[in-house]
Amino acid sequence: MWWKVILFVGLAAVIVFSFITPAPQQVIGEASRIFYYHIPMAWIAVLAFAMAMVYSVRYLRSKKFIEDIRARSAAALGLLFSILATISGSIFAKISWGSFWNWDPRETSIFILLLIYGAYFALRGAVAVEEKRASLSAVYAVFAFVTVPFLVFVVPRMAPSLHPNDSVIDADLQFTMGASVRIIFFSSLALFTVMYLWIFNLTCRVGALYRKIIEEEDI
Amino acid sequence: MTMYKLSAVNLGKRFGTRKVFNDISFELETGRTLAVVGPNGSGKTTLLLTLLGGYHPSRGEIVFYENDQKLTPDTVRDKTALVAPYLNLYDSLTAEENLVFFTAVSGGSVTGKELNSLFERVGLAGRADDPVGSYSSGMKQRLKYAAAILKKPEFLFLDEPTSNLDDDGKKIVFDIIEEFKQKSIVVIATNEAEERNFAEQICRVDQ
Amino acid sequence: MPNKSAGLTSRALSVYSKDMRVELRSKYAFNAILMFGITSLAVVSFTLGQTGLSPRLLAALFWIIMFFAAMAGLAQAFIREEEAGTVLALKLSADPTAVYLGKLFFNFSLMALISAVITPVFFIFTDAPVDNILLFVLVLILGVIGLCAATTIVAAIISKASVKGALFAVLSFPILFVLLLLLVNASAKVLEGATPGGIGTELQGLIAYSGVMITASLMLFKFVWQE
Numbered sequence: 001m002w003w004k005v006i007l008f009v010g011l012a013a014v015i016v017f018s019f020i021t022p023a024p025q026q027v028i029g030e031a032s033r034i035f036y037y038h039i040p041m042a043w044i045a046v047l048a049f050a051m052a053m054v055y056s057v058r059y060l061r062s063k064k065f066i067e068d069i070r071a072r073s074a075a076a077l078g079l080l081f082s083i084l085a086t087i088s089g090s091i092f093a094k095i096s097w098g099s100f101w102n103w104d105p106r107e108t109s110i111f112i113l114l115l116i117y118g119a120y121f122a123l124r125g126a127v128a129v130e131e132k133r134a135s136l137s138a139v140y141a142v143f144a145f146v147t148v149p150f151l152v153f154v155v156p157r158m159a160p161s162l163h164p165n166d167s168v169i170d171a172d173l174q175f176t177m178g179a180s181v182r183i184i185f186f187s188s189l190a191l192f193t194v195m196y197l198w199i200f201n202l203t204c205r206v207g208a209l210y211r212k213i214i215e216e217e218d219i
Numbered sequence: 220m221t222m223y224k225l226s227a228v229n230l231g232k233r234f235g236t237r238k239v240f241n242d243i244s245f246e247l248e249t250g251r252t253l254a255v256v257g258p259n260g261s262g263k264t265t266l267l268l269t270l271l272g273g274y275h276p277s278r279g280e281i282v283f284y285e286n287d288q289k290l291t292p293d294t295v296r297d298k299t300a301l302v303a304p305y306l307n308l309y310d311s312l313t314a315e316e317n318l319v320f321f322t323a324v325s326g327g328s329v330t331g332k333e334l335n336s337l338f339e340r341v342g343l344a345g346r347a348d349d350p351v352g353s354y355s356s357g358m359k360q361r362l363k364y365a366a367a368i369l370k371k372p373e374f375l376f377l378d379e380p381t382s383n384l385d386d387d388g389k390k391i392v393f394d395i396i397e398e399f400k401q402k403s404i405v406v407i408a409t410n411e412a413e414e415r416n417f418a419e420q421i422c423r424v425d426q
Numbered sequence: 427m428p429n430k431s432a433g434l435t436s437r438a439l440s441v442y443s444k445d446m447r448v449e450l451r452s453k454y455a456f457n458a459i460l461m462f463g464i465t466s467l468a469v470v471s472f473t474l475g476q477t478g479l480s481p482r483l484l485a486a487l488f489w490i491i492m493f494f495a496a497m498a499g500l501a502q503a504f505i506r507e508e509e510a511g512t513v514l515a516l517k518l519s520a521d522p523t524a525v526y527l528g529k530l531f532f533n534f535s536l537m538a539l540i541s542a543v544i545t546p547v548f549f550i551f552t553d554a555p556v557d558n559i560l561l562f563v564l565v566l567i568l569g570v571i572g573l574c575a576a577t578t579i580v581a582a583i584i585s586k587a588s589v590k591g592a593l594f595a596v597l598s599f600p601i602l603f604v605l606l607l608l609l610v611n612a613s614a615k616v617l618e619g620a621t622p623g624g625i626g627t628e629l630q631g632l633i634a635y636s637g638v639m640i641t642a643s644l645m646l647f648k649f650v651w652q653e
Contacts, residue, residue: 060649063275115600122596126587130235131275131653136583139646140597143579146642150604154631158607214236271518274653293521301518307511309444311451316444323440324520326433370519 007198010191017184024181031095034088036185040192041085042106045113047193048078051200052120053145056138066208068134071141072124073203077196079117086110105156112151116144223249223285223298223373225270225404230279232262232269239265240424243279247404247420249373252396254418255408262424263408264303267376270406271301283374295374297325300367303378304360310352314343314362317351321366329369341365342391356383364395375399378408393417434524441520441528445503446535454506455536459499463544466491471551481617484554485610489569491548493606495540496573501594503529503578504585522648526578530640533574533581541570554617562616565625568632569609575639576601582650601639608632 018036023029051074059067089107094100101107123140127133230243239262247253255263268274270281272292283290283298290298308317315334322329338344341361351359360383367375380396381389396417399405407414415421449455470487479487507513516525545566549556556562577598584593612628622629 060646112600112603115603119597119600122593123583123587126584126589126593128588132586135649135653136586139579139649140583143642143646144601146638147601147604150631150635150638154604154608157627158611268514272652273514273517296518296521299518301514305511306515306518308515309448309512310510311448312444316447320440320444321515321519324437324444324516324524326437 003194004198007191007194010187011195014184014188014191017180018188021180021184024185031092034092036188038085038088038092039185040189041081041088042110043189044192044196045078045082045085045110048074048081048196048200049113049116049145049148052078052141056141059134059138060142063131065130065134065211066204068138069207069211070204071138073200073207075117075120075141076203077200079114079121081196082110082114082117086114108155109151120144221249221286221373223283223404224287225374225406226280226282226284227270228280228282230266230269230281231277232265232274233277243422243424245420245422247406249404250401251420252400252405252407252418253420253422254415255406255422255424256410256415257424259410264305264378266422266424267301267303267378267406267408271299271376272296285373297370298372299374299376300370300372301376301378302360302363302367302380303376304356304382305378306363308351308359308362308366311350313348313350314338314354314365315347317362318366318369322369325370327370333369337365337368340368340391342387357385357388360384361388361391364392368395372399373403375403375405376408377405380407380409380414381411434521434527437521437524438527438531441516441525442531442535445528445532448506449502449532449536455499455502456539458502459495459536459540460543462498463491463495463540464547466494467544467548467551476551476553479552479554481555482610482614484552484617485613487552488548488613489606489609491544492537492541492569492573493602495544496537496577497595497598499536499540500533500574500577501581501584501590503532504581505590508585517651522651523644525651526582526643526647529582530574530578530643533578534570537570537574538567541566556617557619558616558621561620561622561625562613564622565609565612565616565628565632568629568636569605572605572609572632572636572639573602575636575643576605579643579647579650582647586650605632605635608635 014036018033024032024035052071055067055071055074058064059071086107089110090100093102093107120137120140124133124137127136225247227246228244231241232239243266245253255266257263265274269276272295283295285294285298309320312320315338318334318337319329334347335344338347341364343358343361343365346354346358351362354362377396380392384392393413396405396407396414400417405417407418409415470491474487507516545563548554577594580597580601581594584590584597587593608628608631612625612632615625615628
């Protein structure tokens with residue numbers, strides 16, 4: 001219970017401080033505050049995908065439904081955070097570089113991740129039989145994850161026009177991460193991760209209970 | 220002589236909330252026959268398919284043994300055969316092409332002579348080069364028996380063995396069952412008394 | 427007496443030749459892909475005309491057409507089995523790996539055949555400049571292998587779901603994205619006159635991609651194929 005209090009107070013503090021302290025990046029100005037939120041969201045979107053993949057593997061090995069519930073829950077949250085990351089990134093792109101979408105490597109990767117999540121749920125929606133649904137989506141989650149190294153290493157080199165987009169942010173992290181910015185940023189990262197894990201846990205428990213009531217059986 | 224065993228312990232299967240069967244147990248050895256009986260829709264087919272590996276059991280265990288050694292699913296697949304109305308062969312291939320394919324894909328080979336005598340046995344002589352799509356359902360059933368025999372299975376599964384068959388066909392099938400009764404394990408899902416009588420053990424699937 | 431000693435290769439080959447034989451008698455998948463490919467090619471060529479098409483644009487168009495062609499026909503190998511009800515018979519006789527490899531090679535053959543038709547027609551319609559035909563063909567071959575490597579297992583997955591057509595594209599695209607990127611880049615460079623060395627990174631990426639996809643598919647296929 002105590003950690004929930006810390007989470008609440010911590011996140012409230014992060015939100016407040018993210019607005020009242022000086023903007024992290026002077027050149028871009030106020031809009032740069034978005035990086036306190038955008039990066040944690042993108043990070044969680046990727047973390048969720050990795051978790052979905054791991055639980056999918058565990059499901060395929062054990063055929064225990066709880067693993068499918070966990071994989072699905074991770075994916076659902078991953079989808080949510082991908083959407084948030086894409087939107088926040090897009091807003092930032094519009095303000096700082098003038099257009100909502102540029103296909104720069106990071107934007108492209110998060111977009112593909114979004115498509116993978118969407119495909120995962122489209123597949124789940126198209127299979128009526130429970131066990132089949134669990135196996136097929138588990139296989140897809142693992143298979144899609146295998147393409148991630150390519151996304152990370154190949155896409156940046158394939159960018160047709162060398163947009164300096166990211167160099168701005170990278171330069172940011174190097175130059176102007178003063179002490180206060182660092183504290184707020186890493187707190188945001190840590191606290192959002194904790195919040196995600198908490199929501200994940202709740203989602204799994206709801207899923208398990210739901211199944212238990214329907215099946216009248218322990219998983 | 221190699222002894223084979225099939226053991227089922229506390230088998231249960233359900234799809235979502237629908238329980239199909241529960242608490243099925245039996246043990247069979249080479250030379251023994253089991254009849255699976257129950258009203259239509261009671262789950263006989265599901266039980267057969269579960270034994271064959273087509274479905275994952277919801278609970279319980281199925282083990283195939285060769286001389287008391289557990290067999291791997293791959294080996295089991297090579298030693299089992301099924302004849303059932305819902306088992307479909309390739310309509311655009313000829314009967315002979317179908318048999319050659321199923322033999323080759325399970326790792327075997329077969330000579331023209333063997334095929335000919337097989338076609339004779341199931342009463343399909345002269346129809347080997349016709350596409351299966353042109354066969355009547357009775358002929359398809361006979362062809363399925365040919366395919367099963369070709370596999371030389373240690374475990375033979377029959378679902379409604381004489382469905383779609385005329386009296387001649389029935390005679391052929393009973394002949395086949397008699398032959399396999401001696402040298403293999405046979406599991407027959409049926410409601411016909413005639414067919415049930417081949418078995419020493421009965422397994423009831425109720426709803 | 428039938429003997430049971432034949433290895434994986436011959437079992438896979440028997441699946442392959444069975445699929446080819448069935449396809450030859452109906453030509454369903456081949457026709458579907460061909461029609462898709464030629465139609466999209468014709469639309470593109472007609473609307474864009476021949477002048478002012480940069481190598482990059484030509485490369486992109488070529489691979490978009492190939493992508494559509496793949497979506498039109500590469501799922502047939504599995505959908506056909508489901509619709510004919512022959513999955514059970516196959517499942518009870520064949521090793522999952524043999525089934526996967528047989529279907530994979532079937533898809534290769536299908537796409538190779540289609541490429542052999544679409545590629546010349548593409549060059550005729552667009553009058554695309556190509557100095558190094560062999561290099562273009564090399565990229566083409568690697569692309570066909572990559573397309574099949576990634577989509578064969580997806581085809582197996584969607585064959586067991588409902589609403590198959592749209593689902594195939596929805597599931598395949600995110601996985602194919604990197605491949606298409608590599609292919610368009612490589613092809614564009616070839617059309618611009620690059621040497622084999624100039625597309626070295628892309629070639630490595632293409633080979634790695636196909637290798638990884640096939641390996642992952644081999645490990646995962648049995649979970650799709652068996653209940």
